[in-house]
Amino acid sequence: MKIKIGLLTIILFSALFVISCDDFTEIDPPIQNGVSGSANFSRFVSIGNSITAGYQSGTIYESGQIYAYGNLIAKQVGVEFQAPYVSDPGLGGRMEVLSLSPFTLKNNSSSGSLLNSGYPAPYNNLGVPGALIYDVLFATNSTNCASAVFASTPNPYFDIILRNSVLNKGTQLQQALSLAPTFITLWIGNNDVLGYATSGAISPSSPTSATQFGQLFGGIAQGLSQYTSQTGAKVVVANIPNVSAIPFFTTVGPALATNPLIAWWQVALSQQASGLPATGLIYMSHEGGTNLGTLPYQVGFADSVSLRNTTTLVTLLGSSYAPLLGQQTGKYYRDNNLTIPLGVDTTKPFGFHPQNPFPDRYILDPNEITTANNAVTAYNSTIAGLTTNFNFGLVDMNTKFNQLRVADFTGGTVINGITFRTTYPTGGLFSLDAVHPSSQAHGIIANEFITVINAKYGAKIPLVDVAAIPGSIYFAGKIGYQNGYPIIPDNVFNHLLF
Amino acid sequence: MKSRLVLLLVLLTLITTNLFAGGFQLNIRGAKAVAMGGAFTAIADDPSAVYWNAAGLSFLKGTNIMFSTHLVAPQTKFRGVSPYVDQYRSENRVFFPTHLFVSHTLNDKWAIGLGFTQPFGLGTTWDENWPGKYLAIETGLTTYVLSPVVSFRPIETLSISAGFLYGFANVKITRKSPLSSLFAEDAFVELEGNDNFAYGFNAGLMFKPVPVLSIGATYSSEIEYEFEGTATTIAPSQFSSQVPSGNITATLTTPQNIAAGIAVDVTKDLKLSAEYQYIGWSSYDTLAVDFENEAFIDIASPRLYNNSYIIRFGAYYRLNEQVGLMGGFYFDNMPVDPENLNPSLADSDRMGFSAGIDAQLFEKLKIVGSYLFISAEELTVDNSNQIYTLGGSKFNGTYNSIANIFSLSFIYSL
Numbered sequence: 001m002k003i004k005i006g007l008l009t010i011i012l013f014s015a016l017f018v019i020s021c022d023d024f025t026e027i028d029p030p031i032q033n034g035v036s037g038s039a040n041f042s043r044f045v046s047i048g049n050s051i052t053a054g055y056q057s058g059t060i061y062e063s064g065q066i067y068a069y070g071n072l073i074a075k076q077v078g079v080e081f082q083a084p085y086v087s088d089p090g091l092g093g094r095m096e097v098l099s100l101s102p103f104t105l106k107n108n109s110s111s112g113s114l115l116n117s118g119y120p121a122p123y124n125n126l127g128v129p130g131a132l133i134y135d136v137l138f139a140t141n142s143t144n145c146a147s148a149v150f151a152s153t154p155n156p157y158f159d160i161i162l163r164n165s166v167l168n169k170g171t172q173l174q175q176a177l178s179l180a181p182t183f184i185t186l187w188i189g190n191n192d193v194l195g196y197a198t199s200g201a202i203s204p205s206s207p208t209s210a211t212q213f214g215q216l217f218g219g220i221a222q223g224l225s226q227y228t229s230q231t232g233a234k235v236v237v238a239n240i241p242n243v244s245a246i247p248f249f250t251t252v253g254p255a256l257a258t259n260p261l262i263a264w265w266q267v268a269l270s271q272q273a274s275g276l277p278a279t280g281l282i283y284m285s286h287e288g289g290t291n292l293g294t295l296p297y298q299v300g301f302a303d304s305v306s307l308r309n310t311t312t313l314v315t316l317l318g319s320s321y322a323p324l325l326g327q328q329t330g331k332y333y334r335d336n337n338l339t340i341p342l343g344v345d346t347t348k349p350f351g352f353h354p355q356n357p358f359p360d361r362y363i364l365d366p367n368e369i370t371t372a373n374n375a376v377t378a379y380n381s382t383i384a385g386l387t388t389n390f391n392f393g394l395v396d397m398n399t400k401f402n403q404l405r406v407a408d409f410t411g412g413t414v415i416n417g418i419t420f421r422t423t424y425p426t427g428g429l430f431s432l433d434a435v436h437p438s439s440q441a442h443g444i445i446a447n448e449f450i451t452v453i454n455a456k457y458g459a460k461i462p463l464v465d466v467a468a469i470p471g472s473i474y475f476a477g478k479i480g481y482q483n484g485y486p487i488i489p490d491n492v493f494n495h496l497l498f
Numbered sequence: 499m500k501s502r503l504v505l506l507l508v509l510l511t512l513i514t515t516n517l518f519a520g521g522f523q524l525n526i527r528g529a530k531a532v533a534m535g536g537a538f539t540a541i542a543d544d545p546s547a548v549y550w551n552a553a554g555l556s557f558l559k560g561t562n563i564m565f566s567t568h569l570v571a572p573q574t575k576f577r578g579v580s581p582y583v584d585q586y587r588s589e590n591r592v593f594f595p596t597h598l599f600v601s602h603t604l605n606d607k608w609a610i611g612l613g614f615t616q617p618f619g620l621g622t623t624w625d626e627n628w629p630g631k632y633l634a635i636e637t638g639l640t641t642y643v644l645s646p647v648v649s650f651r652p653i654e655t656l657s658i659s660a661g662f663l664y665g666f667a668n669v670k671i672t673r674k675s676p677l678s679s680l681f682a683e684d685a686f687v688e689l690e691g692n693d694n695f696a697y698g699f700n701a702g703l704m705f706k707p708v709p710v711l712s713i714g715a716t717y718s719s720e721i722e723y724e725f726e727g728t729a730t731t732i733a734p735s736q737f738s739s740q741v742p743s744g745n746i747t748a749t750l751t752t753p754q755n756i757a758a759g760i761a762v763d764v765t766k767d768l769k770l771s772a773e774y775q776y777i778g779w780s781s782y783d784t785l786a787v788d789f790e791n792e793a794f795i796d797i798a799s800p801r802l803y804n805n806s807y808i809i810r811f812g813a814y815y816r817l818n819e820q821v822g823l824m825g826g827f828y829f830d831n832m833p834v835d836p837e838n839l840n841p842s843l844a845d846s847d848r849m850g851f852s853a854g855i856d857a858q859l860f861e862k863l864k865i866v867g868s869y870l871f872i873s874a875e876e877l878t879v880d881n882s883n884q885i886y887t888l889g890g891s892k893f894n895g896t897y898n899s900i901a902n903i904f905s906l907s908f909i910y911s912l
Contacts, residue, residue: 024575024876024898025876027577027583027878027896028583029581029582029583030581063682075582097681097736098736099736100736100737415889416887416889416890416891417888417889417890418679418887418888418889425680426680428679428680438680440679462581465887465891466889467679467887467888467889467890467891468579468629468886468887468889468891470676470682471676471677471678471679471680471681471682472682473680473681473682474681474682474683475681475683475734475735475736
């Protein structure tokens with residue numbers, strides 16, 4: 001009898017066990033093995049600068065790096081993508097929001113640690129913050145990169161990312177090719193003009209020349225072409241956006257022009273009364289300014305219209321001094337330990353009087369904008385020509401960034417219910433450093449790449465859901481506040497690389 | 499001695515908190531009923547009749563105490579969000595719903611009973627950083643019902659019953675809330691509330707026209723819970739004045755149930771039963787939370803459940819005077835359209851497979867043990883109304899749920 005019960009029980013329970021095991025079907029991801037159309041991402045590498053690295057708000061940190069456009073593309077095609085992750089808050093000095101109203105920034109003084117430095121091969125993400133086009137071909141470490149060779153400023157990111165003391169695999173390009181990649185993205189050259197523009201056309205005093213850019217880009221493209229013709233690997237290149245679409249340049253000028261505390265017409269009247277040839281914000285100018293005859297330097301004039309229309313740009317670094325306009329102050333010279341130049345009288349109204357002009361390094365005047373734009377046009381023409389020659393894919397990032405900027409004036413760019421603008425700091429497209437794209441903007445960039453890849457290679461890679469990417473701005477502890485402009489302490493931008 | 503036993507059982511029942519299955523209605527009461535697939539309305543021949551069909555009490559003899567405990571181990575997996583196929587598992591939690599029933603026959607016609615049960619409950623915990631973090635992290639609902647019932651058997655073949663349902667419940671919901679599309683950090687919101695007095699009623703009927711045939715029917719009303727509690731929000735201090743917190747009220751109505759079943763003695767030793775249960779799930783249309791502070795926008799999450807049904811089959815085979823074997827099966831129709839599914843309650847069509855054994859160990863003590871396996875049909879949602887971002891991103895993906903339930907009941911007849 002007992003045996004019978006036991007047997008029945010065993011039968012019943014084993015029947016249940018069988019039933020319980022078959023409730024799970026396999027679901028296939030949209031892209032399998034990283035192959036779609038003739039695009040094969042099984043070994044995917046991304047070459048570039050800080051944007052490619054996923055650098056945001058002044059540093060690289062994991063919660064931003066994982067949304068770098070290369071990482072996002074890799075996720076869409078379901079392949080592994082190794083990157084030089086640094087635990088939050090990054091390598092130091094991440095910009096964070098101290099207070100929302102008024103908007104105040106603070107550098108986070110903590111540093112994270114390198115999370116993936118032992119990875120035994122070159123990273124798939126070979127974006128190096130600060131890299132110039134020269135570096136892709138020639139830099140192997142912090143001391144032979146362009147900034148070290150030409151400006152005596154070693155860039156430690158080359159050591160952190162290329163790790164040649166261990167790997168000994170060479171430059172960004174060499175490391176990329178050593179991975180025997182099947183797919184390569186290249187986005188380089190932004191810094192060749194940004195360094196010039198962000199320093200108010202001072203250091204360096206000119207963008208990388210069109211000729212030099214052509215030679216360097218040609219070298220890179222040739223190297224890639226040689227590799228792709230042997231292997232059938234695919235290359236997609238993005239071109240360079242204009243600097244005037246970036247909030248680093250477009251924030252402070254319009255804020256000054258529309259500030260109700262500044263009576264621009266009164267300023268203009270008093271400037272006219274003192275016989276000045278033009279009116280508005282008066283800044284020191286090292287090229288293309290007006291020689292007033294009485295001063296040992298030249299000055300430029302930017303009236304409120306040109307500030308609002310961004311035909312003269314005030315960089316975000318100038319934000320610290322914008323609230324001082326009209327005051328009798330030499331704070332700029334004190335803060336930066338500068339000798340007051342001959343002819344400057346800090347008892348004159350700051351920025352409104354030729355003898356106390358707004359600092360040159362915070363202004364990109366119309367001539368300088370033209371220089372920057374011409375450089376970008378020349379770079380992009382080189383990029384377009386060579387990508388056509390070598391049958392690479394071309395992502396017109398310049399047009400995309402310009403579209404995003406133009407849309408600011410018509411309600412913004414709405415993506416899946418979220419409105420994005422280039423405006424700083426609330427627009428959502430740029431991180432707190434005002435130069436580097438936010439995580440969501442990386443989603444937009446990834447989609448530009450994917451759209452080109454799908455069209456050129458007959459691929460069906462799904463677009464990234466930009467709305468599903470979280471924001472990337474962090475808060476710092478809260479303290480008291482003062483009134484006025486975005487409060488950006490002088491040193492917040494000091495360590496910034498582009 | 500007896501009173502101490504009762505006290506112990508009551509204590510055990512009360513300390514068992516927060517117990518939920520993969521679903522929101524827990525039809526798990528008494529090992530025998532569970533073992534027979536819940537097709538028990540027409541049988542109701544142990545003190546759990548207080549819940550299943552109190553009209554069955556009139557057919558019992560003497561005074562009976564039933565203590566019943568269940569180990570419920572649900573598991574839900576989510577793969578998504580489409581087109582991704584990343585897998586997320588709800589935290590493995592084990593719940594111990596415990597019930598206590600007492601029945602007493604006053605005379606040939608009248609019987610009374612008292613039950614303490616946990617008829618509704620749910621509990622899911624997802625990782626606090628999973629993609630659905632704005633929809634659900636921890637969701638817990640426990641309801642307790644104390645029900646005195648009376649059964650009247652005017653004629654030999656028929657009895658009817660009526661009972662009062664005194665309910666109390668607590669609810670806890672945690673999830674994250676995005677501050678803005680700009681910021682990496684979220685607000686963490688925790689809502690907690692309880693209702694100590696809610697009520698409803700039930701009624702039952704049992705008809706045994708011939709000794710081998712039994713027909714049962716029951717009705718159990720809605721219970722409307724009005725929760726009062728607090729909302730706590732943790733957010734960066736820059737946002738602290740803007741995030742909702744403070745006293746809240748919320749309303750939740752548990753559905754009405756109508757069940758009708760039939761049981762037949764096919765042979766002297768084999769009883770078969772079948773049952774249809776109708777559940778008024780449309781009562782669960784919105785999960786609304788109102789803030790006392792007018793400055794905060796009230797939360798209203800549409801749930802849009804539909805009325806639903808369960809079909810149950812059970813068998814009891816008497817091996818000998820002491821031992822019986824049981825088996826059962828049920829089909830539980832999904833009460834919500836897939837597009838309205840929220841990950842706090844991963845519903846789907848469910849099938850239950852059960853088996854059990856009972857043994858009259860001593861003259862006065864019977865022990866019943868059973869095992870129930872619940873398999874939810876794999877459900878792929880491809881047009882979800884559940885938005886999991888600040889934009890319009892739909893929470894599409896594939897759910898798989900199962901639950902293992904072990905039950906043990908002790909019936910002590912005085």
